[in-house]
Amino acid sequence: MPPSSEHPIVLYDGVCALCNWLVQFAIKRDPQDRIRFASLQSGFAANILTRHNADLSDFDTMYTVLNHSQPDEKLAARSDAAIAVLLELGGIWRPLGATLRALPKWLRNWGYGRIARDRYRIFGKYDQCLMPEERYRHKFLDM
Numbered sequence: 001m002p003p004s005s006e007h008p009i010v011l012y013d014g015v016c017a018l019c020n021w022l023v024q025f026a027i028k029r030d031p032q033d034r035i036r037f038a039s040l041q042s043g044f045a046a047n048i049l050t051r052h053n054a055d056l057s058d059f060d061t062m063y064t065v066l067n068h069s070q071p072d073e074k075l076a077a078r079s080d081a082a083i084a085v086l087l088e089l090g091g092i093w094r095p096l097g098a099t100l101r102a103l104p105k106w107l108r109n110w111g112y113g114r115i116a117r118d119r120y121r122i123f124g125k126y127d128q129c130l131m132p133e134e135r136y137r138h139k140f141l142d143m
Contacts, residue, residue, distance in 0.1 A: 014039025
């Protein structure tokens, strides 16, 4: 079943330990079951990235797809993608996202880039993408 355009889709590095932790963080704080996920290494992600002329080999960048498969589909990257997730989670995460969005984009992306560059060394890397728990598999579009 194709994802609804109402569900934001997070495209993340499926072998990155930090990225997988952040996906689990978002899943557990998404009580309305809105956010969906796909690894950057998947064909699903490649199709979206190709539509937006994004680099298919850039696994240092997280993306959030808004309005999937609609004429106004948008691909948010790096810090904008993380902020989109925080805003979607709502609750106490919405003000944090709004505060981060108020910072200059160059500063946000500089910080994002510093973490992305060293994430494997600091947090580790898996040999392959992790399989989500059965109760969350419906959230993963690349299964």
